[in-house]
Amino acid sequence: MILHSIETFSVAVPLTKPFKTALRTVTLAESIFVKVITEDGYVGWGEAPPTHVITGDSLGSIEFAVDQVIGPQLLGLDLRHPERVFQKLHRSMVGNTSAKAAIDMALHDLLGQLAGLPLVTLLGGYRDTIETDFTVSVNDAIEMADDAAGYVANGFNVLKIKVGIDDIAKDVERIRAIREKIGYDTKLRLDANQGWEAKEAVRAIGQMEDAGLDIELIEQPVKAQDIEGLQHVTLHTHTPIMADESIFSPKDALRVLQIRAADLINIKLMKAGGIYKALKINALAESYGVECMTGSMIETKLGISAAAHFAASQPNVTRFDFDAPLLLAEDIVEGGVIYDGRHIRFSTKPGLGIHTALMNQRLQGKE
Structure with missing residues (x-):
């Protein structure tokens, strides 16, 4: 399961009512979706929302970290040796925990698919x-x-x-x-x-x-x-x-x-x-x-x-x-x-149970 490519997509969804806390007010849920593809065609999915007031991450910083810094360091690695991959992920750059989380989710999604098990299992x-x-x-x-x-x-x-x-x-x-x-x-x-x-x-x-x-x-x-x-x-x-x-x-x-x-x-x-x-x-x-x-x-x-x-x-x-x-x-x-x-x-499908074909159609429709 060699990591072949990583793609990012920007998404935004309105909230039904403003979400107010001591730190901020949110009316629009914005995120970067991350898609990790292996050489044998498996696809893993992850997400990173920008939460400036807590993590310090923005849409731009997440996208840049995934596309330009972290992603290139992971390509070519074999997920059958997950400890090596996760060590590389967390040593790839300082901070940027949201970007790392999105890739981590996608990698775990792939591990579930490799094992043929829902990730929770x-x-x-x-x-x-x-x-x-x-x-x-x-x-x-x-x-x-x-x-x-x-x-x-x-x-x-x-x-x-x-x-x-x-x-x-x-x-x-x-x-x-x-x-x-x-x-x-x-x-x-x-x-x-x-x-x-x-x-x-x-x-x-x-x-x-x-x-x-x-x-x-x-x-x-x-x-x-x-x-x-x-x-x-x-x-x-x-x-x-x-x-x-x-x-x-x-x-x-x-x-x-x-x-x-x-x-x-x-x-x-x-x-x-x-x-x-x-x-x-x-x-x-x-x-x-x-x-x-x-x-x-x-x-x-x-x-x-x-x-x-x-x-x-x-x-x-x-x-x-x-x-x-x-x-x-x-x-x-x-x-x-x-x-x-x-x-x-939880779905009985392997990994996170995401429908890749339908996700591709939906994300292409938003571009």
Whole structure:
């Protein structure tokens, strides 16, 4: 299975509603699709969205990294020796984790095809189905409560609430309004996207605990590089704290785990550089007794399919944040994982289960 060529395609899909967090507002999901072709005609697929405020990657930088830097170094390598290929991928250039992730996805898609197995089975096969949460964007308290009620009515029993965009007292007000609207049968996860300072985070979380708002976890309350602040919040609150933007690499994860700066870790392929490194981060976390969630950026079903195959294969990944394709006005991916409300199941086709012929037709129609 010699790597013969790598192609990139730029795609864009509108969201049904603006997606607002403490870091940005998104109305259009843009991505680079990557297609890796072997000499014997196999095709693997991957995706990389530009998430400037987290990974620093843009559409232009992703495309350039794949086409001009990483891709040429991989051509001619034999995927029957995957460790050599993945080592080459991650040594090809500094940073550019999204570009690496897209190629990594395509390579894993090919490995599944080479083995004749769905990728989830090849990686471990721990689960056959998983369930995703649904994200409530930051808005005023009434709108967020109404949105939350709508998602619950549609069958979602775990909601991820975005906070951290303005005054912390307003965040507490938002959570109170949501609880008053939907009650306590639905799990709530909060994601501050680095929007709080450590001491104010402790104060706000304490207020929510005292009010009995029943929060499952708080994700990334402080700035990504403020590991000491993250540790302070973890040590001074009862609610579990999850590290997200603080962890890109296994080295980042080790630092957080060694000082127990967080109770949980959110692994995203765009931060890790793909499944190869994500597996290492998860193994490290598991060795420390720390469970992981797998989430995503604003991605199409292509990138989510790769993340879901990884997440479902690993027993230590216990939470899933894969609602991004449900936020889009159109599904442009042929094949991949299958959604039934909050439930996600996997195709029996090898690899990621992408229909290459149909994908080629669709992408050619967008050019």
